[in-house]
Structure formats: structure tokens, C-alpha cells
Amino acid sequence: MLYSAGIFGDKGDAGSLNRACDGTLAQGGISAALHSSHFSADEEGEGDSDYLASCRIRNPESGPQASSLELKLRWSTTKTPSAMLTWYNADYDGVRGQAAPLGDGWSGVVRHEGGTYQVMAALDCVNQKNKALVAYGDLLGTANDTTLTGLGRVTTETARKAAEKHGCQVKAGRRLTDLSTARLGAPGAAKPLPQAEGSCAALRGTDAERNGTPEVMEYPADPDAPQTNCFLVTKAKKPGYGLYAYYGAAAKDFLTSEGNQLREGYGPTHGDRDYAWATATCPQSDQRAVFVLYRLYDGDTDTYPVPHFSDSFAHDALQLFAEHEAKQRGCTDVRMTPRA
Template sequence: MQKISGLRRIHPGWYAGIFVAVLAAAAQVLYSTGIYDSWRDGRSVDQACGGMLAQGELDTALESSELRATSLELDDGYLAHCQVLRADSGRNGSLEMSLRWSSTKPSTSEAFPRPVDITNGVRGQAAPLGKGWPGMVRNDEFTGVQIALDCQNDRSKSLVAYGSFSPPGGAPSGSAADLAGLGRVTAETAQKAAAKYGCRASSGGTLTDVTPPPFGPKPDPAKPLDQAQGSCAALRGLAPTATQNGVPQVMEFPADAQTPQVNCYLATASQKPGYGLFAFYGASAKALRAGGVPSSLKAPDEPRDYAWATAKCPQSTEPASFLITRLLEVHANDITHPVPHHSPDFANAALKAFADDEAKQRGCVDVRMTAEP
């Protein structure tokens, strides 16, 4: 047989070399164009908080579609804890999310309110999240949203989701869109986690806007107590007595029968918060007790200028707690009381009216004045 000259046998190793070279070139393209980084970042977001982090509104909350996520250290008993950051170079923005059962003690960053928050002016304030959600908005150094979904199939448990803008970066701009995005991310994450862990719970409607507490270091103008329409409405009948006790005005929040914490402030004629009234339900009431607030409101040798009440509520086996306390005003090392003289009779009457009204709105029973919550 005649052999055809000019054709050379190609060694299989040559094909392997070409294949490796092509792969190397492709990898170089993926790295140099950022495609691999984008894929890796997207995968990290998919896996964030055990895959329970809701992604639909992350780009709204952080004002970017280029995001990456990382897992954070879990506090004892927490289900998940993660952080999402903007991946676009040089841009600020960071969102942190944590998930836990109400039986788990909240971490230091989530714990709220602290004793110093409750007694120091309006620092302990929280606004209702709204739209039927059992949640609240707080505004410490960074804005945070907490939602506690009571499990209808186990009244002793709630699924608690806490989302906040956090360092590094915090909220990109603090716009209304950022806050609404944070609210929706937290709400949808709470729903996903509840479904995963078998907690049947009621949710709310679409959060089109989220309004943080309105009272900063210089509170918005108060209004006369007899004009209260929101969280302080139950105290309108006490307006004459309140005036006699130095608090003729009110600083209040929208009425909301779903929020886990309710605030009402009675203010002086000079618009300084003089008394704070608080209601705590479900997971918030449990966290309050776990945080040791009752025993730390006052030192043993200081006069008692606060009072408690409790009630039994249908949503949870955890008793609701109601508190009135005379507030402090702190300036550097100078601590004063805007209301110089505390009246136990007035405080007890105000707390009873507040607690009775709150209980009525939520179907709670057996309101009792107590020494502790």
C-alpha cells in the first residue's frame, strides 16, 4: 500500500495542550473582565443567611445591583447572621440581617430597649412598621427594623428577624427608598425563615414606605395632651391632671395594634419629655425581661419613680408588660429631671389608662398593676 507523504501523525498530547491553553485564556478573560467576581458575589448573596435572605429589594435598600455577602459570627442560639455590602468600588452601603427564635436572648447589637434608652429622654423610642406587620423601626446610630412573627401553631415561639444598616457604610443615603427597601427585605426574610422552620404566622401588606421615629435630640414640637390621636390617645381624659403635674403636652406615634413596642411621651410646657409610657408584647416583652431592665431602672437607694402593669394576650404565652417612668435629661455630666417632682398617684393613673386601652385594642385581659413586669 502506498503511503501518502506530507501528513504527520498528531500526538494526542498536542490536543490536551491546546485545551489547557484555551481554558487558561478563558479564565484570564473571566478574571480580567470581572465576570468571575460577579458570579462569585452573586453566589455569596444566594447563600446569605442560609439561603433565607430575601434578595428582591436588596438593590433598592443599598442603591446598587452589585452586591456581595458574608456570613457573620452566630450568637448563641441564632439561626443565621449575615451582612450584604456594595461590591462596586468605593461606594458605601452595608445591610446586616439576623434571625432567631424569641426564646433566644438577643445579641448586644439587637437588644432593645436598654435601661439607659428607656429612662434617657426619647432614646428608647420605636415607631410602628405599619401595613399590618408585627414590627417596629428604631433609629439608634443606624436605622433598624425588627419583625417578630408569632407562630400560630406554637404560641410560645416567635420568629424574630432584625435588619439594619450597619458599619461599614451604613445606609447609602438614608433616603425614603433605602428605608422602605430595608423594611421589605426584613419582612420577606422573616417570611422565608418562618416557612423554612415551620412557623405558621400572619404577615402584613407591601411596605411602600417606612418611617423612622420622628423624635431626635431636638424633638418635633409636641401638642396638647387633649389633642392626642395616636399612641397617647387613652390619656386625653387625664389632661387637666397632667397639666397640674407638669406635663401638659404629648409626643406620640401612630396607633398600631400590631407593633411589638408602643411608645407615648408626656412632655413639659417647654417640650421636654417628662414621662415615658411603654407597652411591650411577645418577643419584645420577653427580651425586656431577659435584659434585666426591671432591676436596673433604678439603684436600690434611689427613689422609685416608675410603675409596671401586665396583661395576658391571645397572640403569645408571654405576658404583655406596660411601664411608666419619669425621664432623665442628660447634658455631659449633668443629669436632671424635666419633671422635678414625681407623683406616684398620677403615674399610676396614667399607666392604668394606657394599659387598659392597649389591652382592649389587642384582646388582652387581666390587666394588673405589678411591682415588676
């Protein structure tokens, strides 16, 4: 148990670990994340001004047991990273854009795409308005609840150390102890809309059933998470609509990510995608929060599970979602905006 917790054991190249990510790598949790007591670290992206620091930690295994952990740190005031890192361009594609809150007081989420789990944390600098330390931790390799919890610990604690090193005072959460792969839902686990009590609670009073989505896939309500999402699901257990909320640094990154360029006074330009759009003013940042609803596409069947998009339903559902979210965060001035 002590080996798996990273308390005892051969931690490999101690020098490389101490230098990793500009000396801010938090080593607690690495053994659990990589399922190994021996690993080494490499600096990445030297001279890349887009990142404050970047490093990769690997275990020495080969084959199915091989795994690595990649960390990237940046200020929210720098250039937004590529869509491959932020994943926001997948929001309209089934549940690919889903994110579950980290919990335990952390401003962060956990995501999953293909064979990669990612923990993202965005820690606001309370002494530097509109600046946040944003950390991305990607786990490449076999994942389970233990490795995911380790990834969460490394990412959040490294973000806290890096922020403090650079004079950014943050409100950190508690040590993560129980991240689970089950936090990321599956359409088959959907439940009837009247039973919604988490991120989809605001939609209980809508006519979603009449619009082809009588069930929901939701996540725990968490006022600290930089992203919230809710999925309305068809009788065939297919995600039909996705509702997303973004705050602070996550809202800024969403707006500038690929395919989401904001036109003044309008929502993002999404070609022929069906969506509704809203914003709100929040106390944590001058960056307005963003709320968006998409009619979702099903890549497995090359169809839209909801065959007919209703502008009026989308508008009403998103407005309820946005107003509920805003109330939980102390946000005001919710504005529904016209489509571009």
C-alpha cells in the first residue's frame, strides 16, 4: 500500500522529477497514476511561450503496462491551446464533450476521449483579477479509479505549486482521494427527466419528453467546476441535446477554440449546426460565462437522434439551464443571444 501511495519505493530519476515542470511537479500521486514505483520525467516544449511549463512522466514498462502522464501549465492570459488539448470542438458530437467535476473544492473537471483521461484545473488568482493558472494532465495508458485519482492529485497539486511559485494566490481544494472513471457517464445510465437532481435539475419543468428526449444523463452539481454539462437523452438511449456552461478561463478558451469564434453580439459561428446561446456576468471574472445548447450528432449512425430541431424548445431549455446555473454561482444579467 505504501508503494502504491508513493511513500516508499524507488521513484527512479529523482533529479529529473525535482526539475520537472520548472520544479513545480507535485510527486504525490505519481505512483498511483502510473501504477509503478519507478519512473522518470522529461521536460517538454522548451522555448514554447504558450506554456508556463510542460513535462512528461513515464514508467519503464513496455506493452500493455506502459503508461505516461503529460502535464501542461499555462496562464489564462496567454494564447489558447489547440483544440486537441482542450476538446471543446467535440461538444456537438454525442457525449464526447462531457466533463465531470473534480469535487473536493477544486475548480476542475475530468474528461475522457478514446484512450485518454484528462484532468483540467483552472485556479483563479485571487490577487490578480482575471488571471488563472490552468493545468492539463493527460493520462496515456490503462486507467482505473486508482490511476485516475493519482492523475487528479498530480494535476491539481502541481497547479497549486506553480501558482504559488509565481505569486498567484489561489483557493485550493482538498486532497483528491476518490476520483472514479464512473464519474463520466454513459447514455445507458440515463434516468427519467423528473428524477434529475444534479446538473440537469433545471430542466425538470420543460417539455423535453414531447421533443424526443424524456431522459437525462447528468453530473453532480458543483459550483466550483469551470464547466458544467447536461445531456437530454432519447428513448433509444442516444444523447439528443447537450447543454454546457463555461466559466472564467474555461469560457475564454471555449470562445476562442476551433470553430467557436465569437461574433460581437452573436453566438459562435457553427455552420449548419443547431444550437442556442447565452451569456452571464459572474463575480469571479470579467469574462462572461457562456451557456450553449447543441443538437447532438451521433457518429455511430451518422444521424441526429433528435430528427427535428425546435428553436423554441432549445431557447427555453437553455434559458432555464443558464438561469439555474447563474443562481448557483452568483452570476447575473443572463442574456439569450441571437444566432449568427
